[in-house]
Amino acid sequence: MSMAVAIVMLVILVIVLVAVAAFEGVLAWSLFVTEAPWVPLSTHGIAALLEGLEPLTSGAVVVELGSGDGRVLRAVVDRYPQARGIGLEQSRLLTWFARIRNRGRALEFRHVDCFRESWVGASCVFCYLLPPSMSLVANKALRELAADARVFTLGFPIPGLHPLRVIAHENREPCYEYRVGDMRDSAE
Incomplete structure (x- = not known):
């Protein structure tokens, strides 16, 4: 290998390492600013959600709170092409990354505070918070969602409410499913 080729390869390696370090640094800064860690959901967690969504009707709107890089919503629309996904994410970098990574799918990613953005019209709301x-x-689901809408929380239940069901996969974090109408009944 010639010296010129070795130098070019070394420069490319340094550029890649700097880009990765910059991306990780921006994610760390985003955590500091938003106080919300980005924890990518495992394939087991995604499988639990997909199992819970069945059957997902045509025209369903799935909203993910803290959508990160968009992997969950991508799995939803890949499995249910009749659905539309909306990701709500505080990190500008992750929102941008999700938009690029998921171009061409029935997905929309918004850089917003998920508790200030409207959930009206959502069939399902999913979160790993x-x-x-x-x-x-x-509280927001009770105010804004229809009685037949469903809420899925991964890892942590909603305090004081009994889930419609708990979906557990191989000793992984459980996925709790709630129906908004049932949430209203138990809140009264």
Whole structure:
């Protein structure tokens, strides 16, 4: 190998390493600014959600709170092409990345605070958020979603409410399914 080729390969390697470090640094800064960690959902968690969504009717709108890189919504519309996905994400970088990664699919990613954005019209709302957020999820769902809409929370239940069912996969984090009408009945 000539010296010129070796130098070019070394420069390319350095550029790739700097780009990866910059991406990780921006994610860390995003965590500091938004106080919301990005934890990519495992394939087991996605499988639990997909199982819970059955059957998903034509024209269904699935909203994901904290959509990260869009992998969950991509799996939803790949399995249910009749559905539309909307990702709500606080991190501008992750929103941008999700938009690029999911071009051409029936997906929309918004850089917003998921608790300030409207959920009206959603058939399903999914989240993998920290426990302090669960009561916020319940309150907003009760205010804005139709009685037949469903809420799925991965890892953490909504305090004080009994889920319609719990979907567990191989000792992984459970996925809790709630129907908004049932949530209203138990809140009264």
